[in-house]
Amino acid sequence: MSDVNTTMEHTHAEAGHHAHEAHHENFFTKYLFTMDHKMIAKQFLITGIFWAIIGAFFSVVFRLQLGFPNADLSWLAPVMGRWLTPDGTLDPNFYNALITMHGTLLVFFVLTAGLSGTFANFLIPLQIGARDMASPLMNMLSYWFFFLASVIMFASLFIPDGPAQGGWTAYPPLSYLQGQGMTLWLLSLTFFVASTVLGGLNYITTILNMRTKGMSMFKMPLTIWALFFTAVIGLLSFPVLVAGFILLIFDRSLGTSFYLSDLVVNGQFLDKGTGSPILYEHLFWFLGHPEVYIVILPAMGIVSEVLSVNSKKPVFGYRAMVFSILAITILSFLVWAHHMFVSGMNPFVGSIFVLFTLLIAVPSAIKVFNWIATIWRGNIRLNPQTMYAIGFVSMFISGGLTGIFLGNSTIDIQLHDTYFIVAHFHIVMGVAAFLGMFAGVHHWFPKMFGRYMNRSMAYMHFWVTLIGAYLIFWPMHYMGMAGVPRRYYSFDAFDAFSQFAGMNTFISVVAMIVFAFQILWVANFFYSIFRGRKVKESNPWGATTLEWTTPINPGHGNWPGDIPEVYRWPYDYNKNGHEFIPQTVPMEEGELEHEETPAPEKVS
Amino acid sequence: MTTATNTVQANSESNVWEGGQAPFGVKYGKLMMWYFLLSDAFTFAAFLISYGAIRFTVGQDIWPEPNRVFDAFPVLGHGYPLLFVSLMTFILILSSVFMVRAVQEGHQMNKKGVILWLGFTILGGIAFLSCQAWEWAHLIHNGMTMTSPITYEIGGHGSGAVFVGPLAFGQLFFTITGFHGFHVTTGVVINTIVFLNVVFGTYEKKKNYDMVEKVGLYWHFVDLVWVFVFLGFYLL
Amino acid sequence: MILSDQEYQMHKAAVWRATIILSVVTTVEVGIALLYDTFFHESGFRMALAVFMIMATLVKAYYIVAVFMHLKYERKAMAITILMPIMFLIWLLIALLMEGVSWHQMIEFYG
Ligand code: HEM
Ligand SMILES: [Cu+2]
Numbered sequence: 001m002s003d004v005n006t007t008m009e010h011t012h013a014e015a016g017h018h019a020h021e022a023h024h025e026n027f028f029t030k031y032l033f034t035m036d037h038k039m040i041a042k043q044f045l046i047t048g049i050f051w052a053i054i055g056a057f058f059s060v061v062f063r064l065q066l067g068f069p070n071a072d073l074s075w076l077a078p079v080m081g082r083w084l085t086p087d088g089t090l091d092p093n094f095y096n097a098l099i100t101m102h103g104t105l106l107v108f109f110v111l112t113a114g115l116s117g118t119f120a121n122f123l124i125p126l127q128i129g130a131r132d133m134a135s136p137l138m139n140m141l142s143y144w145f146f147f148l149a150s151v152i153m154f155a156s157l158f159i160p161d162g163p164a165q166g167g168w169t170a171y172p173p174l175s176y177l178q179g180q181g182m183t184l185w186l187l188s189l190t191f192f193v194a195s196t197v198l199g200g201l202n203y204i205t206t207i208l209n210m211r212t213k214g215m216s217m218f219k220m221p222l223t224i225w226a227l228f229f230t231a232v233i234g235l236l237s238f239p240v241l242v243a244g245f246i247l248l249i250f251d252r253s254l255g256t257s258f259y260l261s262d263l264v265v266n267g268q269f270l271d272k273g274t275g276s277p278i279l280y281e282h283l284f285w286f287l288g289h290p291e292v293y294i295v296i297l298p299a300m301g302i303v304s305e306v307l308s309v310n311s312k313k314p315v316f317g318y319r320a321m322v323f324s325i326l327a328i329t330i331l332s333f334l335v336w337a338h339h340m341f342v343s344g345m346n347p348f349v350g351s352i353f354v355l356f357t358l359l360i361a362v363p364s365a366i367k368v369f370n371w372i373a374t375i376w377r378g379n380i381r382l383n384p385q386t387m388y389a390i391g392f393v394s395m396f397i398s399g400g401l402t403g404i405f406l407g408n409s410t411i412d413i414q415l416h417d418t419y420f421i422v423a424h425f426h427i428v429m430g431v432a433a434f435l436g437m438f439a440g441v442h443h444w445f446p447k448m449f450g451r452y453m454n455r456s457m458a459y460m461h462f463w464v465t466l467i468g469a470y471l472i473f474w475p476m477h478y479m480g481m482a483g484v485p486r487r488y489y490s491f492d493a494f495d496a497f498s499q500f501a502g503m504n505t506f507i508s509v510v511a512m513i514v515f516a517f518q519i520l521w522v523a524n525f526f527y528s529i530f531r532g533r534k535v536k537e538s539n540p541w542g543a544t545t546l547e548w549t550t551p552i553n554p555g556h557g558n559w560p561g562d563i564p565e566v567y568r569w570p571y572d573y574n575k576n577g578h579e580f581i582p583q584t585v586p587m588e589e590g591e592l593e594h595e596e597t598p599a600p601e602k603v604s
Numbered sequence: 605m606t607t608a609t610n611t612v613q614a615n616s617e618s619n620v621w622e623g624g625q626a627p628f629g630v631k632y633g634k635l636m637m638w639y640f641l642l643s644d645a646f647t648f649a650a651f652l653i654s655y656g657a658i659r660f661t662v663g664q665d666i667w668p669e670p671n672r673v674f675d676a677f678p679v680l681g682h683g684y685p686l687l688f689v690s691l692m693t694f695i696l697i698l699s700s701v702f703m704v705r706a707v708q709e710g711h712q713m714n715k716k717g718v719i720l721w722l723g724f725t726i727l728g729g730i731a732f733l734s735c736q737a738w739e740w741a742h743l744i745h746n747g748m749t750m751t752s753p754i755t756y757e758i759g760g761h762g763s764g765a766v767f768v769g770p771l772a773f774g775q776l777f778f779t780i781t782g783f784h785g786f787h788v789t790t791g792v793v794i795n796t797i798v799f800l801n802v803v804f805g806t807y808e809k810k811k812n813y814d815m816v817e818k819v820g821l822y823w824h825f826v827d828l829v830w831v832f833v834f835l836g837f838y839l840l
Numbered sequence: 841m842i843l844s845d846q847e848y849q850m851h852k853a854a855v856w857r858a859t860i861i862l863s864v865v866t867t868v869e870v871g872i873a874l875l876y877d878t879f880f881h882e883s884g885f886r887m888a889l890a891v892f893m894i895m896a897t898l899v900k901a902y903y904i905v906a907v908f909m910h911l912k913y914e915r916k917a918m919a920i921t922i923l924m925p926i927m928f929l930i931w932l933l934i935a936l937l938m939e940g941v942s943w944h945q946m947i948e949f950y951g
Binding site: 620629630638639645646649650656659662686701821828835839 | 843848851852855856859862863866867869870873874877886890893894897900901904905907908909914915917918922925929932933936937939940941943944947
């Protein structure tokens with residue numbers, strides 16, 4: 001046991017040693033094959049932004065088709081080439097490819113790798129007081145596997161068959177019937193899983209083993225708790241997806257029939273025996289559902305932190321927050337089949353899944369109440385990150401409520417695979433997670449780049465995004481309740497849906513405006529990296545956590561001297577007449593820990 | 605463990621979570637290996653559980669009888685149910701035991717011991733893989749592939765009445781034992797690399813044989829998975 | 841972490857003990873499988889056979905994890921973090937086996 005402690009000190013000393021060597025780095029070791037967690041975080045972030053632009057652009061293109069059916073898009077020919085039919089409309093197959101890529105890119109490449117890749121890498125060592133990740137080498141590999149997955153996915157856009165067209169869920173037999181695009185899609189996501197597992201192992205062991213002196217588990221900021229359980233979820237659910245993919249790959253290329261039964265395709269009978277596509281759905285959603293929490297938990301952690309810092313109040317119910325993250329983690333593995341109520345699964349098993357699903361509302365609601373209680377009567381600083389964080393809470397409430405509808409299998413029979421689902425998950429996961437990500441980037445931008453992001457642009461972006469998101473997705477609930485199915489290229493053939501033509505046009509127009517403002521945010525991001533206002537003080541937001549005790553531009557190894565020790569929990573705001581007390585300040589004589597202190601009557 | 609060590613542990617366990625130390629008294633590398641294996645266990649479990657689901661779908665009536673399918677032994681021919689797979693199982697268990705011995709000798713910093721036992725471990729792995737190759741070749745020779753069903757004579761070899769099993773059996777068998785065999789193969793490769801490092805004294809210079817312990821965990825895991833594969837395909 | 845000679849011998853003994861248990865259990869498993877095959881094939885005790893085989897497998901798994909992989913000697917908290925997640929697999933197993941039965945019935949019903 002003692003030898004473990006000495007080895008830990010050894011690694012610390014080693015990293016400190018690196019800090020002195022920082023100036024020997026060249027371009028390749030500093031920006032490309034870097035092992036510094038902060039630089040790897042930026043690599044994830046910028047790659048994520050790249051994919052976000054592409055994925056969002058795809059959505060604009062298919063929204064054009066939905067809002068202006070059969071419009072002449074020949075002006076897009078330079079980008080779209082042969083995916084336009086001779087009369088300039090969008091090829092229906094390409095429509096499917098677009099929604100598939102949009103979903104895959106945003107769920108996996110942006111909101112998983114881009115979000116937890118960025119913040120786990122950046123925040124874990126800084127906030128727990130470590131020089132770097134436990135294994136910087138594996139950390140670097142994690143990014144480069146992600147990069148490889150990205151390259152393959154990008155390449156699949158340019159092959160003759162076009163990219164995968166099976167939706168982000170890639171259900172067989174549809175995915176069985178597809179060409180090379182699907183092969184590349186599966187290959188890319190397999191590398192993606194390798195990246196996630198490498199990253200996750202690192203995050204978990206770093207948090208367990210590398211905390212600085214005094215940083216007990218219950219002194220960790222909620223961001224770290226959230227990222228910890230995110231990594232746990234990823235580590236346990238992605239492998240099941242891989243198993244599902246391997247069987248799918250065999251079905252596609254070795255002629256097996258795990259997921260296929262006797263099929264008639266194009267009038268031809270395929271004798272495929274007793275496989276079941278529902279099996280794939282189970283294996284997929286065993287990842288698929290936890291995946292939505294992989295996306296949302298880091299955002300939740302960021303929001304808790306941002307709200308507390310900027311309302312200068314302790315997080316309300318810190319332990320309740322931790323235990324609800326734990327509860328969400330556990331429950332997220334028990335509910336996957338609520339995506340499959342109408343798949344033909346056993347309805348009795350389905351009803352057990354209803355029970356578990358509705359239980360998730362409890363920890364989710366606890367978190368929502370705690371965020372509201374955190375800002376309640378706070379002395380709120382309405383800077384962009386606070387706005388984004390409040391926007392997150394709003395979105396999460398709106399989308400979580402529709403989740404409760406969907407969790408009831410009887411109601412879901414009507415709503416499944418309609419625009420109601422599209423509305424539900426874009427609000428609760430898509431937009432909410434993005435707002436959390438924006439909040440995080442604004443909050444830690446000074447630490448990342450030593451500059452601030454431009455505020456006015458951020459406010460504009462915030463309001464357009466928030467209002468735009470509601471305008472886009474709220475009407476979709478009504479369309480869904482009227483039965484409008486998702487993933488349809490055109491509704492021309494259905495008289496009943498013609499009433500929504502105008503609404504579709506409206507949604508598409510708003511979507512384009514919102515897209516334009518996302519570009520504005522990206523412009524702000526890159527502009528601010530180089531031209532933003534410089535950070536002058538090392539703790540610009542008055543926060544208590546350890547990352548703000550590093551120099552303004554921390555080098556490799558994070559702290560030039562010793563790693564600071566921690567004496568108190570991370571949310572000592574507005575205590576004993578101090579606006580904030582950093583975690584590194586020792587407890588005063590007779591000072592009570594937060595949990596022992598009676599709640600303050602009123603905050604000025 | 606002796607009482608003395610127990611009290612030491614109890615004393616230190618009250619504040620192991622306070623930061624500045626590894627709460628499980630385990631270095632991060634070993635911890636990572638454990639969690640990686642946990643994650644890998646989920647992959648295998650997904651395969652084996654899918655196997656269960658498909659087998660229930662097909663139904664017990666037309667599921668092949670393992671004692672008929674796996675009844676061949678090299679040279680001896682047919683009529684020896686489960687004999688060959690028992691041999692394979694023993695080889696793998698023994699190989700696992702050799703690995704434990706290698707790890708123990710590593711803790712004692714006994715280079716010669718590690719070389720000896722790790723060498724046996726690798727030989728065991730290779731022997732297992734050879735057996736598996738023979739078994740696969742035999743089954744394929746008898747007509748079972750990913751796309752053609754298993755067949756055997758119901759009353760044993762030479763009885764005439766032919767049973768034709770479901771396609772799913774061969775597909776699952778080759779996929780799952782293949783995935784396991786893939787793990788064994790990687791294990792043998794990694795063990796060999798570590799073996800060379802032991803021979804060249806890399807760990808002696810480092811003053812610890814942690815690497816042997818880590819690959820040891822992986823190797824036992826492969827054995828552990830085999831126990832369940834054995835259950836699914838050969839015993840049930 | 842060099843052990844005292846006494847502890848070293850103890851560890852060695854534990855390993856050989858586990859080896860013997862594993863071998864015996866495997867032999868018993870195979871033996872019972874063969875006995876069942878020869879004498880009770882038509883008897884319909886399949887369920888009992890399955891339960892026995894699963895139990896025996898779990899015994900083997902226990903010895904591999906606890907002794908070979910040394911988990912018995914690690915701190916309890918660590919063992920818990922590794923073993924608890926296995927619960928999720930149990931639910932996956934139950935759900936998918938129930939599904940398998942139901943798919944079978946569907947095939948029987950619809951042909
Ligand atoms: C009270 C909590 C929630 C409940 C009860 C719930 C329930 C459901 C149900 C039953 C479905 C399936 C609907 C169908 O396809 O017919 C669904 C879809 C979905 N939910 Fe939720 N949900 C909740 C919260 C969340 C959260 C927090 C997220 C993400 C952060 C999320 C993301 C999704 C996604 C992405 C889909 C659609 C996946 C697809 O089919 O492409 N949900 N939800
Ligand atoms: Cu779900």
